Amino acid sequence: MSETLIKTLLDAPYVSGLGVEFDHRGDELTGCLPFRDDLVGNPLIPALHGGAVGAFLEIVATGSLIVAQPLDRLPKPIDIAIDYLRPARAADVFARAQVARSGRRVANVRVEAWQGRRGAPVATLHGHFLITPKRENSPA
Template structure:
């Protein structure tokens, strides 16, 4: 699946569209990007990105990464999702990358990482299992 096809798939996911998720290819792999938007702030006192925004961003990134890796238009269905919030998401742009740990015929295991200004200091890391179509 090309980057153009990933962008078209993003347009079909209402939550990704609401958040403003974008994708580009970096070193031959999809890298996901969430530009800062005030409506994505959860705690206005810090301010910090809403945890649901970060989790939704990573979940959408994993789904799209699997579609890209499998060159499939079939949307993988999530079986389980676990996220570790490592530090507050500042009011900055958010980046994400995924790694398929294992992919069988029916199930895939994906690791996701989100960071902001320093890739070595992730904001969150998640892992999920997906049922493949």
């Protein structure tokens, strides 16, 4: 069940420590990174840490791969490219992913993060992940 793997992902110390939440409906998933003071990278703007936003995008990519098809283990990142489009303000961040292709070994994902307005993304991620799909005849 993808629910189990989603729970493994969200319960991982780093992910729960960051405070990531998922709104998961069927094969669709929206991530939320609720604002917290310790996510700020530069207190003078103040802007969220680019690394926190990048990590959040990576976690939403992972979660979206888990709900896209039954997997045995957590996907592992091969490479990622993050574009920072706007400074992420001191506010909640949301993200949704599009799985461009999820094959037998590798998946290609694009994620977009926004704050107030969906049409004004703050960052995007494009990445490849190693995946281990469940075999059709393996016990669920």
